[in-house]
Amino acid sequence: MSNPSLVSRDSRGWSLPGIANLHSHAFQRAMAGLAERQTDPNDSFWTWRETMYAMAGRFTPELLHAVASQLYAEMLEAGYTSVCEFHYLHHAPDGNACTPPSAMSDALIAAARDTGIRLTLLPVLYMTGGFDGRPLSERQRRFGHGVEAYLRLFEALRAKEGETLRIGCAFHSLRAVPPEAMRAVLAAVPADTRLHIHVAEQMAEVRECMEARGARPVQWLLDNTDLDPRWTLVHATHLDDAEVRGIARSGATVALCPTTEANLGDGLFPLRTYLAAGGRWGIGSDSHVSVSPVEELRWLEYGQRLVQQRRNVAASVAVPSVAATLLGDVHASAADSTGFNEVDTIVLDADHPLLAGAIAADVADRWVFAGNRPLVRDVEVAGVRVVEDGHHRDREAIASRYREAMKILLA
């Protein structure tokens, strides 16, 4: 918040702009806390992915609606007012299309509408099981589309856009989308479409991309697409210096997901050099092991402090407050990544002991860097108050349906 007027005092507490959540796989909320067991002495992202596929195989549109509603209510209570849903759970468990083919997408749209969060729905193009172009595995089959079927889904969803719904376009990853398919989709979608892609999350992916395409993944994107502010690169954990400068110059946004990247052992994004290059970024809760902008921002900064053995990394002479710097950057990239230009309001509880004696200049640091208690009191999205005194307006009914859904998912 280089503009200090972004924090202001009103009669209900301290007001701040709501936070955009740039990366979500809603169904993964149902497995939070269930994959922290050693299944193999070399547990990694890739063993975790098998657990995730098994859970994904159980979802129907009804179950997805129940889980996403719980998740979106939790997001609103935590201070997120919009979410980019990176959605690849398109088909029935056997791989056949749902009726209608957008049924799983429709469940997410309904969950967002029912809870009152802004949704940027990103149907994901997922075609191959690896850089070699091998077909999807049995467990990946319900994620897949050809280009034409994908564009039909994209158009069907675009027709549903409204005040709190935007449709963007996502490529799962370079390993899942052949270059010619990516080119065909980019040529077909409207010029202002938001474009999201998973990239460079794991070192194995970087190595495979260099072998298959002769370049590191982000370098390949820089060389083969017109990276610009319409693009959001998710994770971008493993970068060399040229890639850091290349993303920063392009105006693309990096969606950092610190709690998921820590949970999965991905590694640490080179934040300090990226900020020095003027790079743009935001946060996402991704796998939802945590649903809190506070934990994402706090541990993004702490990760840097731990490896560099210094303090206050994301701060400068111009904006000495670390949290104000972080929140300012998050707000600056939100519209380009989500497609929403409107800014919603969240109100922090000024009576909470964590804010005792606060002044406007220290509210951000106190929120992000002190304690563990929920401080968000009220949330308004598109003029509607959806959270009051810390409670989502339908918290109990949503939780009740979520418990029923979990019985089926865990049966």
Next chain:
Amino acid sequence: MSNPSLVSRDSRGWSLPGIANLHSHAFQRAMAGLAERQTDPNDSFWTWRETMYAMAGRFTPELLHAVASQLYAEMLEAGYTSVCEFHYLHHAPDGNACTPPSAMSDALIAAARDTGIRLTLLPVLYMTGGFDGRPLSERQRRFGHGVEAYLRLFEALRAKEGETLRIGCAFHSLRAVPPEAMRAVLAAVPADTRLHIHVAEQMAEVRECMEARGARPVQWLLDNTDLDPRWTLVHATHLDDAEVRGIARSGATVALCPTTEANLGDGLFPLRTYLAAGGRWGIGSDSHVSVSPVEELRWLEYGQRLVQQRRNVAASVAVPSVAATLLGDVHASAADSTGFNEVDTIVLDADHPLLAGAIAADVADRWVFAGNRPLVRDVEVAGVRVVEDGHHRDREAIASRYREAMKILLA
């Protein structure tokens, strides 16, 4: 929790043993969130320490009671049922003794008694401003004692021990306590006294110790004291392999403070090699930027995952659950570090969506590795229920006195 019966279901929810908080500086709770501003492009532990000294200079016994009461109520609500208070704020701001000399200690004892937490009070011996034996600086003067005055305070406090109060002995650090003074105190205190010391938190300290004493700090302790289960080494961040094995063999406990160590940019403890060596450890909230065993344990594990780029580091074939391993280790060291053999009970809210469909075997992982909501419903200490439905019995009155204290401290 290698013993799975440590988690059990009762009518109010999921019961677990309460958590011991092995390291606390209560007064620092008042500065949580207030030092996250860049004061210098090379901000470090040492610039943070200057901010901390300025805050310390304002505390009276009354203000310390108000701040410690707020902190201890927060600890109980978070699931901590005992706290080791590493207390060096002994004298009046001008360096003269209080009346009585134990007035500041008495304020902590009263705060623990009033809130109902078990307290292991560790009056700290703090004598010199560095390894060269220079006198304390003006801002450190209120921390200091000669050996005789220190032992008088220790004996006066020992006379106050009771069911929920233990008195141990702490050395601030090797740089603040000359070897002969440490030997004199160790010879004078009863043989079962718990002994705590800050050690190897910062690389600067390691380098200075090697110059002044010809050994790394932990190696010096291994060579010059009888390290054994009475000892708790706080931080021990910077260790070589011989030191890792030496601590593990000694039976001493390491008090890890992951949130403070991240906030201060200390670095990462070599947890994986230490666990492989059979080392004992617990957690502390230290500077209280966070008051949550969940955040300490989660990010202790995540720090390892991030640097090793793998998952589920603190787990094994014998105990596959990461959180059960972590909680089991924490419980196993608690009595030796705190002096309390009794185990208190905390109850997690079984109706919370984060525990939907939980079974005894996954409760620990769900608590530690999912979400950000307080799940502790009830807490009993020494047979008294001090937290019910998530609220400390005196939450509002304590918060009100804390707000008044903060007005004075921030004036």
